Amino acid sequence: EPEVTQTPSHQVTQMGQEVILRCVPISNHLYFYWYRQILGQKVEFLVSFYNNEISEKSEIFDDQFSVERPDGSNFTLKIRSTKLEDSAMYFCASRLGGTSTDTQYFGPGTRLTVL
């Protein structure tokens, strides 16, 4: 069964460094999402992406964050200058589209640790 994949599974970085988290959505899906989950807290929506542009973003998704679909398969989240509070699990999700009743499928997550 097709699934969303994410790399790396764990990323450790120094505060102030840039990180890029990578996702490969399910191949025929058209809608892409990033969420984050700080340890022990709820999952929070960051951004949705469709037709090569951001369709919605949360207040968390400030100028430090950007997303890109650089080719036909990858969907990336870039954090320009990481802060300690960016330490979290980051989940990518994708959805087929065509009808809004279809489901968002989540990847296994990338654990980001900022030191």
Add this chain to the structure above:
Amino acid sequence: AQTVTQSQPEMSVQEAETVTLSCTYDTSESDYYLFWYKQPPSRQMILVIRQEAYKQQNATENRFSVNFQKAAKSFSLKISDSQLGDAAMYFCAYTRYDNNDMRFGAGTRLTVKP
């Protein structure tokens, strides 16, 4: 703003017994979707069941079923014949009809006792 509330931080159930996890939500929309996701220790988010708000019939998926009360804005998950593999964090989630900004509850940690 839409919010999702899970009032039970932790629940436990005996293997083979039935357990119900509670979820309430707040929205002014009439069309929306509700989900239960399971998060085992691996922390992957796995879809358990979903419900379209326009459907009156409660969704079922094998041992998992929901009790969807639209007027009360309540969406509980019933797990029948609980198995050890059901032990996980369970999140209730809501999206508007356009299925973008998914809102999650704080989660309920389910323990299954052998």
